[in-house]
Amino acid sequence: MMGIAYLDGSRLSRGLLAGIRRVVADQEHLNRINVFPVPDGDTGTNLTLTMMAVRTALDGHHDRHAGRTLELVADAALDGARGNSGAIMAQFFHGLGDACSELRQLTPDNFADAVGRGAAYAREALSEPREGTILTVVSDFATELMRHRDDGHDFAALLQQGLTRAQVALAQTTQQLEVLRKAGVVDAGAQGFVDLLQGATELVLHGGPATEDTVGGLRETPVVEAFGAAASAFDHSYRYCTECVVTGDAVERHKLREALADIGGSLVVAGTRRKIRVHAHVDDPDQLFEIARGFGEISSQKADDMRRQTGAAGNRNTTVAVVTDSAGDWPEEAFERLGMHMVPVRVHFGDRSYLDKVSLSPESFYDKLQIDPHHPKTSQPAPGDFRRLYQFLASHHPAVISIHISARVSGTFQAAESSAARLRATDSDTPVIAIDSRSASLGQGLIAMYAAELAQSGLDVDQIVTRLDAAIARTHVFGLMGDMRYAVRGGRVPRSKKLMADLLRLDPVLTAFPDGRISVGGVLLGRSRRVTKFARYVCRRIDTAQRYRLGIGHACNPDGAARLAELLLARLPNVESHFVTELGTALGAHGGPGTLVVGLQEYPPSGHS
Secondary structure: OOOOOOEOHHHHHHHHHHHHHHHHHOHHHHHHOOOOOOOOOOHHHHHHHHHHHHHHHHHOOOOOOHHHHHHHHHHHHHHHOOHHHHHHHHHHHHHHHHHHOOOOOEOHHHHHHHHHHHHHHHHHOEOOOOOOOHHHHHHHHHHHHHHOOOOOOOHHHHHHHHHHHHHHHHHHHHHHOHHHHHHOOOOHHHHHHHHHHHHHHHHHHHOOOOOHHHOHHHOOOOOHHHHHHHHHHOOOOOOEEEEEEEEOOOOOHHHHHHHHOOOOEEEEEEEOOOEEEEEEEEOOHHHHHHHHHOOOEEEEEEEEEHHHHHHHHHOOOOOOEEEEEOOEOOOHHHHHHOOOEEEOOEEEEOOEEEEEOOOEOHHHHHHHHHHOOOOOEEEOOOHHHHHHHHHHHHOOOOOEEEEEOOOOOOOHHHHHHHHHHHHHHHOOOOOEEEEEOOOOHHHHHHHHHHHHHHHHOOOOHHHHHHHHHHHHHOEEEEEEOOOOHHHHHOOOOOHHHHHHHHHHOEEEEEEEOOOOOEEEEEEEEOOOOHHHHHHHHHHHOOOOOOOEEEEEEEOOOHHHHHHHHHHHHHHOOOEEEEEEEEOOHHHHHHHOOOOEEEEEEEOOOOOOO
16 A cells, blocks of 8 residues: 555545554553543543544445545544543544545645644643643644655655654653653553554555554553552542533634633633533532533533542552442442442433532532422433443453442433443453442442442452342332422322322331332321331331441431431441431432431341351
């Protein structure tokens, strides 16, 4: 294939697909060297997800028009962009697309101009561009192409010269940023860009795609200790890696970037006047979403917990990772201590959407519940939310167990299982197992906490799954509604039943049944001394001589929770441990403020210590 005078859409597609294969194969290595701007070990995952979106678009694309092909690539990259490097890469492709939109074929001269514009677009997307990153390597690659554009070279020679310069620039990143020098690594995003170039160039030079045995992803990366030092020394200035897409007729990208400049770091605003992807590191994701909403319609909100990711990346390949969704309730201290990971459920008040327990705290949720005319609706996380987290964790852990709200009441488990199955199909060496807790709220939380404890004790994935089967059957949940009118508003209880309960002064008690149903399991007679009656109700339905872990959740009712804990501890002589925590949306949305929930888990739930 030597002597290539032009690139059309077909040749561009083949070259990009070869480069994408190399990026995907190098995913684990890129994750392992990711120490800047945050040592959260996800650059490989983010670039893979970004490039896979491009690959999907190109798989069914047969247009030989170069400009239209690059515009397709740019749009796909923007839609699929994840993380800082993914957003930068998408903006680079937008520069290429804008420069070549009318060109059916690209000459070396056209290509050099387009890469130069792509480099400028990528740098312009950042509020605080830094040298020693992917920006430097992209710029040096563009400069080298411009320098040789008039030498009469064909594409093979031009790409080889550009790749050589990019490789030199990549090696120099180690000395340009102090964090990279201390870790002894190159910039992960820059390495991903060079992987893309190298895959495409090898196709041109050798007439075939890059094969896995030529890709750096199979190499051992001796940077684990350096990565751990970088992670432990990192100043967690911001907690959440936050993203959203803003669409409108004429979104003012520069004004949006100015509006977001002071609320966080690592800000990237990429895209066009019709669609923009925003990436930033912030402490309050909802603040970013609120500002972005002022510029257009927002979608694809996500907020990854970088504190959790940094911990996972710094302790790779040691324990099974445990994931759950925000329908579960647990004490924050245990969540941190056990290194658990959470996928947030979406909460909708009318046309406003929030990430449960991330951009919407339990306290804010109950405030809105009482004053918003729209009753909240919840929706399961998108499969992409699971896929992104699973893919990241699979590169740092020997296996992943994902525990979710009962499949009888939500589609969350099915979405998790679908994403796990897709990952298992592409990476059989990393088991990803989705589990139906057949519970919710504190029951789900107790099951997930138990799984995380088993993981920390060193059990493998099969041993944990076996013990969880027993734990699920021995975990109980009871909920006393604060006010039935919220269940009526949400359509869970007919108004006639509320009127009857009020007339007879009855309080229904929600129960998680063994088959996963969550429904009314009984009633309390009379409205006086509700907490005392609830404690008695719970104790009559369990073996009080059994050893238990006890969790109590409350919706804006700390006094009631404290009194309930006191009563239950007096009646249950063998409580191994107990906690009190704020109640989330799973049951709180139907019971409203004042709701109390009890979770009990027989301990040890499988008969093993």
